[in-house]
Amino acid sequence: MNATSAVAARPAAGRDNPWLTLAAVALGVMMVGLDGTVVGVANPTIAADLDASLAGLQWVTNGYLLALAVLLIVGGKLGDRFGRKKVFVIGIVGFAVTSLLCALSTSIGMLVFARVLQGVAGALLMPNTLALLRAAFPPAELNRAVGIWGGSSALAVASGPIVGGLLVEHVSWESIFLLNLPLGLIAALVTMRWVRESKDETHVGSFDLPGVALLSGGLFLLIWGVIKAQDHGWGSAYVIGFGAAGLLTLVLFVLREARAKEPLLPLDLFRNRSLSAGVVLVVTGFFALFGILFFIGLYLQNVHGYSPVETGVRLLPLTATFTVSAPLGGLLTEKFGPRVPLCLGMLILAGCFLGLTGLEVDTGYGGQWPFYLLIGIAMGLVIVASTEAIVGNAPVERGGLAGGLQSTANQLGGVLGTAVLGSVIVSGVGSALAGNLADAGVPAETAGVIEGKTELIAQGVAPISPDMPASLAQAVTDASFQSFMEGLHTAMYVSAGLAFLSALIALLCSRGHGGGDGVAVHV
Structure with a gap:
């Protein structure tokens, strides 16, 4: 970008403020992070109130994820083309308005439709948060800002289950969506007043x-x-x-x-080895993390019998630690570049997943929380360092596009992890169930019926009926839980292997120089 365009892109002195820019984008990512976790807590209440089937309830989440995942790169490109501040504000306002629409839903179909629109708004919002930070902060302070950005998202994720549980229990499920209205208003006002506009001034031609x-x-x-x-x-x-x-x-x-x-997506971006490796690492990291966390949540709720709020509290060593480890990841990335924290983070994840293969049906919380704590530390390192590998190695004028690429890899990894590892667990349960039922002394006739409910058992649920004798119900429960644990162990071995492979891929990453391939680009 030449000096003339850079001056033209900068508003009058005193209007733009990097730290208020960070505050605005942090509120944006908190809206998205908080919304995801509070919805999970509210699902049973939503199902009862709107008479929703399991498939309909799943689409409350999947509709949002699909819209978000397929449009994130488009949202980043729109920011580069028409102005990141402008598109970010549209996304913030759209997210707040669609949150209100969610709260006003009177049927499951209406709620799913509102959630899809919410995903569209999130796709405008998320990728431009990183691009605005890239344009606002000098390279020496960017990693620290990204660390705080990641910590803000983690704070929302950490508080979501508890805040959501309290709101659902004492107010209503609609109130979890209304929470976005004041957050969106503050973020929009701060952005319009103090955030500097930036876009790709070199762009010419059509979209x-x-x-x-x-x-x-x-x-x-x-x-x-x-x-x-x-x-x-x-x-x-x-x-x-x-x-x-x-x-x-x-x-x-x-x-x-x-x-x-x-x-839309210039393929020459992928000539940068660090950027390409960073994209792969985001996918593999979130594949392992979200896949495992989804089923650890089922383990805590269905096997141990904790409520959603109690589960959220017990996962605080992971989520709350992330609020500290993300800024720490920013400092380490600033000092050493992305390679060291990425390798270290992936190796810690691999070790934790291997350690969690020791979980059993009756494992107490004391045997769980140290692993959750280490996973929180590792993910803080991985997320910030991979962001540097992607966004830091892209030209400044393509910051929105790079942010969209990073966010797309994030969502893609989460969806793939949940679905693929879910199938791994279902397969593991299917392989172990017959033997476990026989070992527990379940009669062949009853065992044949139970074996047809593999997918239910893969959620950590024992398919017992009220008319079962107590001894038979206990035997079915023991065999079901043991089969679930064996499937969960297999999924953790898969995740550990993927994390070890990711640690090797991380060796390809190097520090970004602002312009990709070492060519500095000045704003």
């Missing part, structure tokens, strides 16, 4: 609409297939068909981008 359609369509088809694998099985024609269609569409997207004059 790549065919690229938008191909990328969004390809990601949608791929993620849809992954989500539906739980219902149809990974080897089904349904899942294979959607997966193949998604991959083919993404190949067409790559071919389109290679020839487009103004591509």
Whole structure:
């Protein structure tokens, strides 16, 4: 960017403030983080109040995730093209308005529709938070700012289950969505008053609409297939068909981008080894983390019998530690570059996943919390360092695009982790259940019925009925829980292997220089 355009892009002195920019974007990511965790706590109440089926309830989450995942890169590109501040404010206001629509929903269909719109607004909001930070802070302070940004998100995630539980219990499930209205108002006002506008001043020409359609369509088809694998099985024609269609569409997207004059996602970004490795590490890190956390939540609630709020409290060593480890990750990345904290974080994750294979049905909390604490430390290092590897190695004028790429990798990893590891657990339960039922002395006739409820047992639920004798119900419960634990152990071995592989990939990462491939770009 030349000096003239840089001066033109900067508003009058005194209007822009890096730390108020950080405050505004932190409120934005807190809205998104808080919304995800409080909805999980409210699901049973929403189901009862809106008479929702399990599939309908799942789409309250999946509809949001799908819209968010397929549009994040588009949201970042819109910020680069039309102004990151402008698109961020639109996203903030849109998120608040759609939160109000969620609270006003009178049917599960209306709530799912509102959540999809909320995902669209989140896709405008999230990628531009990192781009605004990149434009506001000098390189020497950027990693510290990103660490605080990550800590803000972690604070929302940590407090979400507790805040949500209190609101649902003492107010209503609608109140968890209304919480976004004051947060959104403050963030929008601060942004409009004190945040400096920035965009890609070098852009000329039209927006790549065919690229938008191909990328969004390809990601949608791929993620849809992954989500539906739980219902149809990974080897089904349904899942294979959607997966193949998604991959083919993404190949067409790559071919389109290679020839487009103004591509949506310039492929030359991936010539930077650190950026490419950073994207892979975000996917693998969140694959392992979200996949395991989803089922640890089931373990705590269904096997140990904790309420959602009690589960949230017991996961505080992970989530609350993240509020400290994210800024720590920023300091380590600033001092050593991304390679050291990424390798260290992935190795800690691998060790924790291996350690958690020792969990049993009756393992007390004292045998759990140290692993949750270490996972929180590791993820703080990984998230901040991988952000530096991606955003720090992209040119400044492509900051929104790089932020969208990072956020897309985040969502993609989470969706894949939950779905893939879910199938691993279902398979593990199916392999172990017959033997465990026989060992527990369950009669063959009853065992045959129980073996048909593998997916329920894979959630940590024992399929007992009120008319079962107490001794038989106990035997079925013991066999079901033991089978769930064996499936969970298999998923943790898979996650540990993936984390070890990610530690090797992290060796490819190096410190960003602001312009990608070592070419400094000044704003």
